[in-house]
Amino acid sequence: MAMAEDTPSRLGRGLAALIGEDTAFALGDREAPAPRGVREVPIEFLRPNPFQPRHTFRPEDLEDLANSVREKGILQPIVVRPVAGEANAFEIVAGERRWRAAQAAQLHQVPVIVKELSDAESLEIAIIENVQRADLNAVEEAAGYERLMQQFDYTQEKLSKLIGKSRSHVANTLRLLSLPDGVRGLIEEGKLTAGQARPLIGHERAEDFAREIVARGLSAREAEALTRKAEAPSHAGTKPKALPKAEKDADTLALEKNISDQLGLKVEISYSGEKGGEVKIAYKTLEQLDEICRRLAGRPAQKMQH
Structure with a gap:
């Protein structure tokens, strides 16, 4: 060069x-x-x-x-x-x-x-x-990380220090390897960015959505909205108790995204009034679970106020 x-x-x-x-x-x-x-x-x-x-x-x-x-x-x-x-x-x-x-x-x-x-x-x-x-491209980068981890026993933590990027960047990049071949091919061709592809991870219609994102020239945020809309439950023929969930406010969505970006994992926050709420963190591997536990234990425990 x-x-x-x-x-x-x-x-x-x-x-x-x-x-x-x-x-x-x-x-x-x-x-x-x-x-x-x-x-x-x-x-x-x-x-x-x-x-x-x-x-x-x-x-x-x-x-x-x-x-x-x-x-x-x-x-x-x-x-x-x-x-x-x-x-x-x-x-x-x-x-x-x-x-x-x-x-x-x-x-x-x-x-x-x-x-x-x-x-x-x-x-x-x-x-x-x-x-x-x-x-x-993001797929080549992820493949390189995976090879270092598999052949030379690198951890995500060591990789992040080696390349000077955050551990969440390493984790998010590695997750792209779970995408179908067709979606990875679009990334390698430069037609789809990592940000556009990330919402497709684990989605059964990933390739269909990928082609739609490319054809319509959707941004990463629009791609995320497209997949979220597809995941919304259909209300036709459901039982009365399966009421549609209230749409989350912008602050909750921003908090979900912030935590998800930090962890490199899917995070969901729900709130049910006086009963409080839940924070759900989805993981796929034991290493991801270990990292969650490490982060939770990384700060001194504080007594809960009753």
């Missing part, structure tokens, strides 16, 4: 710890000097990273980058690691898009920094760089 079209952002301390402060700084700041240890190698010495979380490389973006590379060259070195047991072979850790653009620009040599990294570190760096630059 040539520096001319990069959005400047300082990468997290997790990346600096893995590949060195100077290298991390150069990856995140277009004004940074080239880090130490940069050398030129033939472009054919490099190969793609099997841990690369990014799978979508839009041709028009690569063409723009290739044009920039032809004019200015690659200003940010590609981070690579040696391929075990092979001479003159390096696996790309960060910078696959730059490498692809250099191929399109027919460069023969590319600047690299060689680092000795484990598989877990290679995946960490690839995810951090892409997430910090917003290069991943």
